[in-house]
Each structure stands twice: as structure tokens, then as C-alpha cells.
Amino acid sequence: MHFLALAVDYDGTIAENGSVPPEVCASLAALKHSGRKLLLITGRELQALKHHFAQLSLFDLVVAENGALLYDPTTDTEELIADPASTELVGRLREKGVSPLSVGRSVVATWHPFEEAVISTIRELGLELQISFNKDAIMILPSCVNKASGLSAALSRLGICELNVVGVGDAENDHAFLALCGCTAAVSNAIESIKARADICLTQDHGRGVCELIERLLQQDAALGKIERIGLRLGQTDDERPVWLPPGSVLLIIGNSGSGKSSYVTWLTERMVQARQDFCIIDPEGDYLCLEDAVTVGGLTTPPTTEESLRLLLQARLNVVVSTLALDPPARVQLFGELLPFIQRLRSTSGRPYWLIVDEAHYMLPQRAVWPLGFLANMGAIIVALDFDQVCPALLEGVDMLVTLGSTARELVQRFAHHTQRTCPAFPAHPPGLEPVCLWDLHHGEAVVLLEQLQPHQKHHRHSGKYAAGNVGAWRAFYFPALGKHASNLTEFLSALAQLDARAFGEHRRAGDFSNWFREVIRDDVLANKTRLIENDDAVSIQVALEQISRLVQSRYHLEQVDAPGAAPVTAPTHE
Structure with a gap:
């Protein structure tokens, strides 16, 4: 099962003229019986919602007040996830005769035509608030609080990925939460901007459209969504x-x-x-x-x-x-x-x-x-x-x-x-x-x-960890005859290199053993080429050449200096 939850708006979506028909409740119950979660995402205040809709227990969580409040019907507990409503704003709006004026835990709501009065009051008070519309309804909320932030908080509590959620809505304040979902639908009575962005435009309106969506979801699951989104x-x-x-x-x-x-x-x-x-x-x-x-x-x-x-x-x-x-x-x-x-x-x-x-x-x-x-x-x-x-x-x-x-x-x-x-x-x-x-x-x-062969934006560190501290295998390990030791990674290589006398180092240097091993086994052409230059430079003394090769390896793989036998401390590898 790909889609694990359905998030629905209330007014204009499951509800028509404020009420939800019994057949819509039955359809929601059938979806929940399939093992999926149900979330109600609404701009309504919780107490008003409880008064008008007695079947809130159908839902696993309710996001009320346009994202400001989480309500768990099972435990009848609520959590305010936004700042409380501004008493200063409420008082000033009442002084200006804005009515009706509804005050929730966080949301302050009124209706058209009081948009200009709301905006001017917010400006006068110097408040950082935002306005959200639901057709003729006007909601004032703290900045960055919307149905998307509320849905995100609800999904975090349920532990569900946003892309595994289907969302359905009808009005302006539904844009944010629908954009979060893995599949979006618009009931037929939705405003045009919601329909234009929806993955699915339902043929039925209000709750009948939601029933249509639920039937398709139960039948199609992941096939319901757009491949470009999920x-x-x-x-x-x-x-x-x-x-x-x-x-x-x-x-x-x-x-x-x-x-x-x-x-x-x-x-x-x-x-x-x-x-x-x-x-x-x-x-x-x-x-x-x-x-x-x-x-x-x-x-x-x-x-x-x-x-x-x-x-x-x-x-x-x-x-x-x-x-x-x-x-x-x-x-x-x-x-x-x-x-x-x-x-x-x-x-x-x-x-x-x-x-x-x-x-x-x-x-x-x-x-x-x-x-x-x-x-x-x-x-x-x-x-x-x-x-x-x-x-x-x-x-x-x-x-x-x-x-x-x-x-x-x-x-x-x-x-x-x-x-x-x-x-x-x-x-x-x-x-x-x-x-x-x-x-x-x-x-x-x-x-x-x-x-087409496309390259990643970030640099890829090919097997660098393996070569720094892993094991390249016994048959590909670097052998130091003078020490009777094998180095199965760069950490062991540096440790053994620090123990070589001048004669043994010179023999490896003249044979090009170091650069060959870096190229053929470590598969680091940059390191191999720089080492070959050191091996071929007769003007560089054995001691200086040994130090230069050690520093090259250390700088490319973040290996610390090794002056004595034992494993070198290792941090994260790096490549040019």
C-alpha cells in the first residue's frame, strides 16, 4: 500500500452548507477500515467544529484553525502549535466595528468586505501576521502558519511521509496543504486555481466528490498519483x-x-x-x-x-x-x-x-x-x-x-x-x-x-573509505619484502613506509612500485601521477621523496602523520 493517509478539507469539501452527509461518513469509515489514516484539515475553530460535526472520531487527527491547532479525537486532547491570537489586534478590530469577528486559540476570523480594515490595523499595530482567504472568509494567523504547517505537524506525530498522503480541497487556503501531498484532488465545486494545480479533478462536488476519490484510491492506490510527483x-x-x-x-x-x-x-x-x-x-x-x-x-x-x-x-x-x-x-x-x-x-x-x-x-x-x-x-x-x-x-x-x-x-x-x-x-x-x-x-x-550520462553535482569519492582503512584483499596488498609485511590499505601502507630504510625505499622507488600500486589497486590516477613524478626525480633525496609521498597520501585521504609502527588514525576521505 503506497498511500497511507487521506487529508480532507471540511467546508466545501466533505461538508456542504456546514454538514456532512451520512454516506460521506460511511465512505470515510471504509477508507479507515483499509488501514489508512484520516486527517481533517480545516480553518474552523475546534469548538464550532465539534458543535456541527459529531463524527470527529472518524479522524486520527484534526488540524483546526487553518494549521494552528492539533486535536486528537481519541484522547480529546488539543495542542496549540502557533502563537495565541493577538488581543491587541482583536481589541482594535472591535473598536473599528469589524463584525462578525471570531477569535480562536490562534486564529482571528471575519468576512468580506473587511479585508482593508484588517490590513490597515495590522499595519498600524506593527504586527507580523498573515491573512488567508477561504472564499469570503478572512483568517488572520501568525506568520508561517497555514494548513501545510499544520498537516506537517500532524504527519510528524503519525510518522507518515508527506508523499504517501492524498489531499483533497476546494478553496484558496487549501493550496498550501495540497502542495505538500503526494497526490492532490479537487472536488468539482472547487475554485479554478485549485483545479488547475490538482492531479485529479473529480466529477462530483462536495462530499460526493470525496466518495468518488475514496473509491478510486481503494482501487488504484499508487496508480492514482502522478509519476512526476511520486x-x-x-x-x-x-x-x-x-x-x-x-x-x-x-x-x-x-x-x-x-x-x-x-x-x-x-x-x-x-x-x-x-x-x-x-x-x-x-x-x-x-x-x-x-x-x-x-x-x-x-x-x-x-x-x-x-x-x-x-x-x-x-x-x-x-x-x-x-x-x-x-x-x-x-x-x-x-x-x-x-x-x-x-x-x-x-x-x-x-x-x-x-x-x-x-x-x-x-x-x-x-x-x-x-x-x-x-x-x-x-x-x-x-x-x-x-x-x-x-x-x-x-x-x-x-x-x-x-x-x-x-x-x-x-x-x-x-x-x-x-x-x-x-x-x-x-x-x-x-x-x-x-x-x-x-x-x-x-x-x-x-x-x-x-x-544520457548525467553527472552528480557533488564530487563522488570512489571507494576512498575502503582504500583508506578497509581491505583491498591479500592478493592486491602492497608487499614490503624488507619488512616481510603486506599493506592491505593506505593506513597500513603509511605505517610500513615509515619503517623502511633508505635502501629498501630506493628499490621500490626505482621500480615505480608506489605509483603502480596507487594506479592499479587504489585506482587513484591523480595520486599515482604525482607519485610517479617524485619517483622519477633523481634530484630529490630518498628522505625527502619518502616524506613527499607520505604527505600526498595524507592530504588526499586525511590520514594523520605516521612516524612509527601501528595503525594511523583515520578521518573522512577526500578526493580532488
Whole structure:
């Protein structure tokens, strides 16, 4: 279930001439029976609302006074979430003969034609207040208080993501809260500006229109919303046509090493931030330690804990990177096994995280892992791997879209089609010399779509955490024969380098061992090129050359100076 709540306006929407028909209440009850939450968003004062509408218990929360007051019908408790009404303003308006004049906990309300009197009084008193209209009604509220701020507070209390809410309204003061929702509707009696911005213009008016909306919501769920509002933009074709991933879908991204998978995922996270879509990244190799707009649990040397990860995930509007770099492979699998059921439950009740990203999935979901078929189906997940045959077979059953990158992109699509017993899609022509980004919609795509290669705004730090403090593997470790030691990362490399005598350092220098290792294993061409210049400069003494290489590594990866054996303290990595 994608849409977890319905937010409705009162006057002019569920209510006509101040009352709500029984059939509308029955329809609202049916929606609540489906497991969804109901929220009433109204400009009315609470006491007047209680007097006119006895079925407030239908709603999980009521936002009254145009966003200033929260009311819980279950406990009959209210919370003022804005400044109290200005007694000075009320007194001056009464002196001017403004009538009727209604005073709530925060809102002060009157009717047309007293707009000018209200504005002039606010100016005379030097108050920072705002005016909101609901057709002929005039509401005066503290600055920045509206139905959107009230709905946001209500959703925070319920723990529901705004994009998992459907909203319906009819008048000027509904614009703000509708803009917050993942799907918006206008009853047929709504003003034209509300209809113009709504995703759905209902054919029926007032409560009958709300009943129409509820029927469609129960039948269609996510299909009710516009993909541009609730989907994720995966890129665009060469003719600038955007391509979207529907909410809840599972995307598999595969490509050979160095094909740009992590850069593409970084670009996707930037689209998520723009779209207000929370994400959680499971990061085994430190690719996302410095990701913007996200907080990280775990690091280069500090393992993440399940408890800390869950604490962060429970916080609304928070993007979380769970770095497992400091965990050994069995512990990574165990952590993922503990986190996934919690994330699935959290998504079912709150819609968060909107997307789960599993990078280098062979660590968390190795080929030998046993999971139920399609266990990520409808999860809203992005799985990143070198190849589909490196991850557990059960994962492939729930994949909705496939993106392949790099020199083997076309071959990967063909192999995936054969492996999953699908007809191989057609491939459009692409310019020679360019590695394609192929997208295949497994449900509707008879042909592959080629996407433009788009780069993220932020710099991507490719595996920098892994190389600083992780483990490159025994067969790729740097070997120091004079010490009888292997360095499996840059921390250990600096520690061993500080112990070399002049003869041993000179042999490595003449052979170009340092620059070769930086290029072939660390995959840092900038570091390799600068080191090669030092290795080839015979005018530089051995001691100076050793110090220069050490400083280069330290400056690029924020490793502290190492003068003796032992592990170097490590902070966040950095690349040029």
C-alpha cells in the first residue's frame, strides 16, 4: 500500500452548507477500515467544529484553525502549535466595528468586505501576521502558519511521509496543504486555481466528490498519483524525455568495475532530495561517507550498530547512510538481516525510507544467501552490483527495471534476459565510442531505452573509505619484502613506509612500485601521477621523496602523520 493517509478539507469539501452527509461518513469509515489514516484539515475553530460535526472520531487527527491547532479525537486532547491570537489586534478590530469577528486559540476570523480594515490595523499595530482567504472568509494567523504547517505537524506525530498522503480541497487556503501531498484532488465545486494545480479533478462536488476519490484510491492506490510527483527520475533520453521509476519499484543497477554505478547512484540521491524522497543507503565500501544531505552511522574504523541505524531511520526527513566498511563479511550479512525486516515494517506504516539503496549488493545479498522469492517486491529498492549472478537468485524475482552501464552494458541486458527467461529487448543505435546507459522496463519494455550520462553535482569519492582503512584483499596488498609485511590499505601502507630504510625505499622507488600500486589497486590516477613524478626525480633525496609521498597520501585521504609502527588514525576521505 503506497498511500497511507487521506487529508480532507471540511467546508466545501466533505461538508456542504456546514454538514456532512451520512454516506460521506460511511465512505470515510471504509477508507479507515483499509488501514489508512484520516486527517481533517480545516480553518474552523475546534469548538464550532465539534458543535456541527459529531463524527470527529472518524479522524486520527484534526488540524483546526487553518494549521494552528492539533486535536486528537481519541484522547480529546488539543495542542496549540502557533502563537495565541493577538488581543491587541482583536481589541482594535472591535473598536473599528469589524463584525462578525471570531477569535480562536490562534486564529482571528471575519468576512468580506473587511479585508482593508484588517490590513490597515495590522499595519498600524506593527504586527507580523498573515491573512488567508477561504472564499469570503478572512483568517488572520501568525506568520508561517497555514494548513501545510499544520498537516506537517500532524504527519510528524503519525510518522507518515508527506508523499504517501492524498489531499483533497476546494478553496484558496487549501493550496498550501495540497502542495505538500503526494497526490492532490479537487472536488468539482472547487475554485479554478485549485483545479488547475490538482492531479485529479473529480466529477462530483462536495462530499460526493470525496466518495468518488475514496473509491478510486481503494482501487488504484499508487496508480492514482502522478509519476512526476511520486516517482523517481532515472534520467532522460537524448531527446530530453524524462524516464521515471514508479514508487515501490525495485531497480537493479549492474555494470563492470569503473562503469560509473556509484556516480549514477549519487546523481539519483540528488534527485531524491529534490523530490523530498527519504533514502537509506547500505554502503559496504565507503563510497557515500561524504554524501551531501545525509547522516552516516558507522565509518572507516567504527562499525555501525543495528540500534543506532534504527534510531536514525525512525527520524522523519532524514537520509541515512549505513557504512559497513568496518565490519567483516559475516557481520555485514547479519546487520542487513536485522535491518531489512525493520525497514519493511517502517515503510508499511510510514512510507519511509522512500528508497532503500543497497550498494555492492554481493556483500549483503551474496549468491549463496537464502531469501524468499521476490522478498524486495514493492519495497522501493535500488540494488547495485557488478553482475546479477553475484547476488542471491531470489532477489531477481522482484526486479521491475534494469539499468546497465559500462562497456558490457548491452551484454548484461542480453544475459539477464536469458537468465530470467525473457525475450531479449531490441537495442537502439548509439554513437560509437560512448559507453551506453541502458534501461529496460521488465514489465512494459520491448526495447531498451538509452539514457544520457548525467553527472552528480557533488564530487563522488570512489571507494576512498575502503582504500583508506578497509581491505583491498591479500592478493592486491602492497608487499614490503624488507619488512616481510603486506599493506592491505593506505593506513597500513603509511605505517610500513615509515619503517623502511633508505635502501629498501630506493628499490621500490626505482621500480615505480608506489605509483603502480596507487594506479592499479587504489585506482587513484591523480595520486599515482604525482607519485610517479617524485619517483622519477633523481634530484630529490630518498628522505625527502619518502616524506613527499607520505604527505600526498595524507592530504588526499586525511590520514594523520605516521612516524612509527601501528595503525594511523583515520578521518573522512577526500578526493580532488
